[in-house]
Amino acid sequence: GAVVSQHPSWVICKSGTSVKIECRSLDFQATTMFWYRQFPKQSLMLMATSNEGSKATYEQGVEKDKFLINHASLTLSTLTVTSAHPEDSSFYICSATEDSHRGYTFGSGTRLTVV
Amino acid sequence: KQEVTQIPAALSVPEGENLVLNCSFTDSAIYNLQWFRQDPGKGLTSLLLIQSSQREQTSGRLNASLDKSSGRSTLYIAASQPGDSATYLCAVKTSYDKVIFGPGTSLSVIP
Numbered sequence: 205g206a207v208v209s210q211h212p213s214w215v216i217c218k219s220g221t222s223v224k225i226e227c228r229s230l231d232f233q234a235t236t237m238f239w240y241r242q243f244p245k246q247s248l249m250l251m252a253t254s255n256e257g258s259k260a261t262y263e264q265g266v267e268k269d270k271f272l273i274n275h276a277s278l279t280l281s282t283l284t285v286t287s288a289h290p291e292d293s294s295f296y297i298c299s300a301t302e303d304s305h306r307g308y309t310f311g312s313g314t315r316l317t318v319v
Numbered sequence: 320k321q322e323v324t325q326i327p328a329a330l331s332v333p334e335g336e337n338l339v340l341n342c343s344f345t346d347s348a349i350y351n352l353q354w355f356r357q358d359p360g361k362g363l364t365s366l367l368l369i370q371s372s373q374r375e376q377t378s379g380r381l382n383a384s385l386d387k388s389s390g391r392s393t394l395y396i397a398a399s400q401p402g403d404s405a406t407y408l409c410a411v412k413t414s415y416d417k418v419i420f421g422p423g424t425s426l427s428v429i430p
Contacts, residue, residue, distance in 0.1 A: 210362070238418065247408060247422040248363075297362055299418070307353045307368035308410075308418055312361065 206232050206302045210311025217288055217318055225283045225314045227298030233278035234300035238308070239271075242295040254281040254298075288318040321346045321413050323421035331427040332399055340394040340424045342409035347387045350412040354383050354394050357406045357423070366407075367394070399428045 207230040217223050227237055235256045240248040252273055253261040260273035270292075272284040281300075285292055297313040322345045332338050342352070351370045355363040367376045367383040369392070375384040382395040392409055406423045413419060 240420075248410075248420045250417060250419070253417070295360075299363075307351065307365050308412075309365065310355075310363040315360065 206309040208309045208311045214315040222286045227281045229279045229300045232302040237281040237300045240297045290318045321419045325421040329425040342392040344390045355408045
């Protein structure tokens with residue numbers, strides 16, 4: 205079945221630094237990938253839609269300059285949290301689908317802690 | 320705007336009981352509905368996917384139904400086990416290719 209790999213699984217960084225999270229579709233090509241954020245005891249909130257070869261589409265309230273998304277190939281999307289602050293600490297999950305008729309496969313998530 | 324709710328928010332049952340989790344959505348124009356399981360601090364595991372044209376899907380002890388017209392889906396878990404303890408999320412795919420998640424139901428199965 206479709207597999208999505210996300211790396212790293214956890215990261216601790218200092219305030220003001222940037223962190224890059226990778227999302228890879230291992231056995232299929234994904235023209236579209238999605239990035240979600242989940243705060244403790246809350247559901248997943250869609251942050252942005254990552255489109256291969258074009259700019260990402262951000263949800264309302266998500267800062268484009270803070271959360272940089274690059275979808276450089278059909279199997280890789282990256283999310284860079286720039287100038288991270290403690291309030292950016294959260295669980296970030298990516299997802300992709302092999303085709304629109306199937307469900308979505310999610311990465312294992314990245315726990316970001318900004319100190 | 321599509322909104323997804325789940326009832327109950329938390330549920331605790333003794334091992335062996337059958338249980339039902341509920342998911343409601345406000346806009347019936349969905350592409351499909353998917354049930355996920357999330358263990359603490361982990362990613363999501365897909366349990367069942369129901370296309371908009373389907374009424375139900377079954378996998379082992381799990382059965383999910385979909386009633387698009389009323390905006391409801393249920394996840395039925397038979398003969399619950401302690402290993403079923405997790406948060407269960409339902410998510411609908413909208414016609415705009417977005418996936419909207421419900422808040423989840425936290426399930427505890429007591430041995």
